Amino acid sequence: xxVIINKTDNExxxxxxxxxxxxxxxxxxxxxxxxxxxxxxxxxxxxxxMSYISSSGxxxxxTLRKAAAEKGGRIIVRSIRDEIRGVFMMTGFLNLFxxx
Amino acid sequence: xxxxxxxxxxxxIKRSALEGLMLVVVAALALEASSLVQYYFSQKGIHxxxxxxxxxxxxxxxxxxxxxxxQTESAVHNSEWIAEWCLEVPDSxxxxxxxxxxxxxxTVGSTVALVPGYISRLPLYSPYVYRDGSDSLIFRSLATEExxxxxxxxxxxxxxxxxxxxxxxxxxxxxxxxxxxTYSVPIYDKKGLPAAVLTADISLDWLKxxxxxxxxxxxxSNILIxxxxxxxxxxxxxxxxxxxxxxxxxxxxxxxxxxxxxxxxLSGESGSMQLEFRxxxxxxFFSPVDRTGWSMCIIVPDSDIFGSIRRIGxxxxxxxxxxxxxxxxxxxxxxxxxxxxxxxxxxxxxxxxELHIARGIQMSMVPKTFPPFPKRNDLDMSAAIIPAKEVGxxxxxxxxxxxxxxxxxxxxxxxxxxxxxxxAVTRTTFRTVSAHESDPQSIVSQxxxxxxxxxxxNMFVTFFCGVLDLVTGHLSxxxxxxxxxxxxxxxxxxxxxxxxxxxxxxxxxxxxxQETDLHYDDALFLYTDGLNEAExxxxxxxxxxxxxxxxxxxxxxxxxxxxxxxxVKEFVGxxxxxxxxxxLFVHYLAKEGxxxxxRRLVLTNDIHEISRLxxxxxxxxxxxxxxxxxAMNVNLAIEEAVTNVILYAYPPGTQGExxxxxxxxxxxxxxxxxxxxxxxxxxxxPEVDTNQGFAQRRIGGLGIHLVRTIMDTxxxxxxxxxxxxxxxxxx
Numbered sequence: 001x002x003v004i005i006n007k008t009d010n011e012x013x014x015x016x017x018x019x020x021x022x023x024x025x026x027x028x029x030x031x032x033x034x035x036x037x038x039x040x041x042x043x044x045x046x047x048x049x050m051s052y053i054s055s056s057g058x059x060x061x062x063t064l065r066k067a068a069a070e071k072g073g074r075i076i077v078r079s080i081r082d083e084i085r086g087v088f089m090m091t092g093f094l095n096l097f098x099x100x
Numbered sequence: 101x102x103x104x105x106x107x108x109x110x111x112x113i114k115r116s117a118l119e120g121l122m123l124v125v126v127a128a129l130a131l132e133a134s135s136l137v138q139y140y141f142s143q144k145g146i147h148x149x150x151x152x153x154x155x156x157x158x159x160x161x162x163x164x165x166x167x168x169x170x171q172t173e174s175a176v177h178n179s180e181w182i183a184e185w186c187l188e189v190p191d192s193x194x195x196x197x198x199x200x201x202x203x204x205x206x207t208v209g210s211t212v213a214l215v216p217g218y219i220s221r222l223p224l225y226s227p228y229v230y231r232d233g234s235d236s237l238i239f240r241s242l243a244t245e246e247x248x249x250x251x252x253x254x255x256x257x258x259x260x261x262x263x264x265x266x267x268x269x270x271x272x273x274x275x276x277x278x279x280x281x282t283y284s285v286p287i288y289d290k291k292g293l294p295a296a297v298l299t300a301d302i303s304l305d306w307l308k309x310x311x312x313x314x315x316x317x318x319x320x321s322n323i324l325i326x327x328x329x330x331x332x333x334x335x336x337x338x339x340x341x342x343x344x345x346x347x348x349x350x351x352x353x354x355x356x357x358x359x360x361x362x363x364x365x366l367s368g369e370s371g372s373m374q375l376e377f378r379x380x381x382x383x384x385f386f387s388p389v390d391r392t393g394w395s396m397c398i399i400v401p402d403s404d405i406f407g408s409i410r411r412i413g414x415x416x417x418x419x420x421x422x423x424x425x426x427x428x429x430x431x432x433x434x435x436x437x438x439x440x441x442x443x444x445x446x447x448x449x450x451x452x453x454e455l456h457i458a459r460g461i462q463m464s465m466v467p468k469t470f471p472p473f474p475k476r477n478d479l480d481m482s483a484a485i486i487p488a489k490e491v492g493x494x495x496x497x498x499x500x501x502x503x504x505x506x507x508x509x510x511x512x513x514x515x516x517x518x519x520x521x522x523x524a525v526t527r528t529t530f531r532t533v534s535a536h537e538s539d540p541q542s543i544v545s546q547x548x549x550x551x552x553x554x555x556x557x558n559m560f561v562t563f564f565c566g567v568l569d570l571v572t573g574h575l576s577x578x579x580x581x582x583x584x585x586x587x588x589x590x591x592x593x594x595x596x597x598x599x600x601x602x603x604x605x606x607x608x609x610x611x612x613x614q615e616t617d618l619h620y621d622d623a624l625f626l627y628t629d630g631l632n633e634a635e636x637x638x639x640x641x642x643x644x645x646x647x648x649x650x651x652x653x654x655x656x657x658x659x660x661x662x663x664x665x666x667x668v669k670e671f672v673g674x675x676x677x678x679x680x681x682x683x684l685f686v687h688y689l690a691k692e693g694x695x696x697x698x699r700r701l702v703l704t705n706d707i708h709e710i711s712r713l714x715x716x717x718x719x720x721x722x723x724x725x726x727x728x729x730x731a732m733n734v735n736l737a738i739e740e741a742v743t744n745v746i747l748y749a750y751p752p753g754t755q756g757e758x759x760x761x762x763x764x765x766x767x768x769x770x771x772x773x774x775x776x777x778x779x780x781x782x783x784x785x786p787e788v789d790t791n792q793g794f795a796q797r798r799i800g801g802l803g804i805h806l807v808r809t810i811m812d813t814x815x816x817x818x819x820x821x822x823x824x825x826x827x828x829x830x831x
């Protein structure tokens with residue numbers, strides 16, 4: 001799993017590439033921390049290349065959502081794959097995020 | 101039966117009762133009419149007969165009277181010439197009378213009375229000869245001043261008319277108070293001058309006898325009246341001539357009729373009429389007596405004439421009424437019986453209908469679609485209930501939960517509706533208790549407590565409960581006083597069972613459970629005692645030997661049951677089924693390692709092992725050609741479960757393993773996770789509310805939520821110091 005972060009003044013785009021399984025969730029903890037710090041801005045999570053997500057991954061999404069709400073930022077989930085959309089649906093996450 | 105049908109039926113009954121009544125009425129009318137016709141003609145006949153009898157009597161009397169009259173008249177006429185001749189020899193005149201009396205027995209007296217002055221020396225001359233009681237003749241002269249014969253009718257009339265004259269009857273005062281009548285003829289001399297009157301007196305006492313002596317009917321009254329309407333023979337036997345008919349008529353209730361009768365009789369008519377006489381309706385027959393101007397009548401009370409026919413009529417009527425009464429009684433009792441029978445029939449039909457419905461309800465409680473799990477190739481089952489009465493107290497039930505087959509069979513004490521109610525309760529209790537309990541021992545214990553609590557009628561249930569793990573073939577069971585099932589492995593034998601009390605007997609009773617393992621092609625056969633105790637006409641029981649015998653042979657579960665039913669039917673023959681018969685056949689067909697893909701993966705409790713798991717699951721998904729979405733979801737579920745074990749099963753710093761077994765066939769993917777860590781049941785975790793907003797959302801709990809959502813069956817077990825989590829995905 002790779003997280004590629006691109007920052008501008010107003011927004012942060014994070015490209016999630018690969019499988020976001022439990023070990024990956026642990027591995028990307030520093031990146032997540034970095035994103036939490038930018039939570040006052042608009043964070044775009046680009047999921048086009050994310051092929052898998054486990055509950056640990058979902059937990060990261062939820063952490064970011066809570067941080068954004070705290071800091072007045074915005075989370076946008078972009079280009080989500082159908083399989084992942086199904087998981088979002090099963091967990092009710094579809095309603096928690098702004099999805100593009 | 102519906103109310104409308106009932107009304108129609110009642111109407112039919114009413115109508116048929118009405119028809120019956122009408123029939124009786126018509127029959128009665130016809131009978132009465134025929135009786136009336138018969139009565140009418142009989143009465144007519146009897147009336148005719150009465151008239152004939154009266155007429156005959158009148159004729160007879162008339163005949164007798166005519167005889168006497170004729171005899172007297174001819175005797176007198178025969179003496180005329182002698183009297184004529186004697187006029188020449190006046191001394192011989194008494195001899196004329198003497199001869200007349202002597203020669204004619206009916207003549208009691210006679211005289212030759214000379215016309216006054218015809219013989220100058222005998223200005224009044226009337227020597228009278230008569231017979232007294234002693235048959236000797238007595239002479240007496242009627243030429244007395246008091247009597248003054250020339251003024252008497254018997255003297256004047258013949259001379260006036262020149263003909264013979266019959267006097268009115270009179271009572272002779274001189275001799276013996278006899279009723280008399282006199283016939284007198286004029287005697288002329290040779291010159292043709294009226295010279296004398298010759299008389300003959302006859303007694304009418306015989307008349308009285310004649311008239312009253314014979315009676316056509318016992319209460320008939322015979323009456324003879326003179327031409328002046330005096331009673332010569334009166335009905336009361338009064339002294340003759342004292343009363344006239346006219347005097348009597350006035351006293352009669354029916355005086356008009358009497359007046360008419362009197363007139364008819366006095367004018368010499370003959371005939372009959374009806375009138376009231378002495379308070380009785382009567383018939384009167386009357387007829388004149390020749391030459392005398394007398395008339396005779398016979399009054400017969402109707403009761404005499406018609407008495408017998410009325411009596412007979414009355415008896416016939418009585419018999420008819422009695423007969424009709426009996427017919428009505430018989431018909432009404434018949435109708436009542438019919439009604440009762442119909443009511444009984446209705447009740448029976450209603451009962452049968454209700455029992456039929458009850459049976460429908462009862463049968464809807466037990467699974468009755470066979471094969472019950474057509475998609476499964478690891479299990480073949482069949483079951484049947486054949487109740488002795490329409491509803492019975494036997495039950496069976498089965499269902500699959502978490503890849504375990506829960507099944508039971510039971511027999512409620514007693515039969516019919518009460519037993520079926522207990523059966524329904526037992527079945528419901530089984531479902532309720534086994535919904536959250538997988539151990540037969542606990543299921544049976546809890547069921548017993550529930551049933552014992554509400555058992556006020558001391559009914560009990562023999563019960564067998566089994567739980568078959570379809571994945572492993574492990575069978576746990578508990579028997580509460582039921583017939584031990586048969587187990588069909590390489591041989592057929594009874595499943596060993598502990599002796600426990602039936603359900604519902606004693607609250608708080610503890611039940612012992614047992615276990616065994618089934619392998620491919622093993623089978624269980626459960627039954628109620630309706631099978632081994634089925635009796636034929638000779639009261640011989642089917643018996644366990646036959647039960648064992650019918651289980652031989654390789655058949656499908658359904659064919660097994662059909663075969664058993666047929667064999668029992670053959671054995672029992674025409675004998676009535678004495679008990680409910682319930683059969684349940686469980687054929688275990690899970691072939692381990694033959695058709696399914698069986699894989700095994702062992703991971704250590706390191707989170708990075710998860711990538712190996714992904715490979716493992718993807719390999720299976722590829723082999724089964726699963727869609728990417730299903731493959732990912734299954735992967736996700738297994739990962740969540742395994743992650744859980746890796747992260748939490750073993751205390752930090754200790755090493756542990758998690759074994760993942762996968763069994764795959766055409767219908768399902770089965771994964772079983774096995775670890776020796778702390779006992780932990782992830783299925784017991786509370787459900788996550790996916791509708792909550794992010795602020796309320798907890799970080800944990802999503803993993804098990806995903807497992808539950810993705811997999812079709814999730815089952816946890818703690819066994820032999822191991823956590824066993826089975827997850828099944830149907831494909």
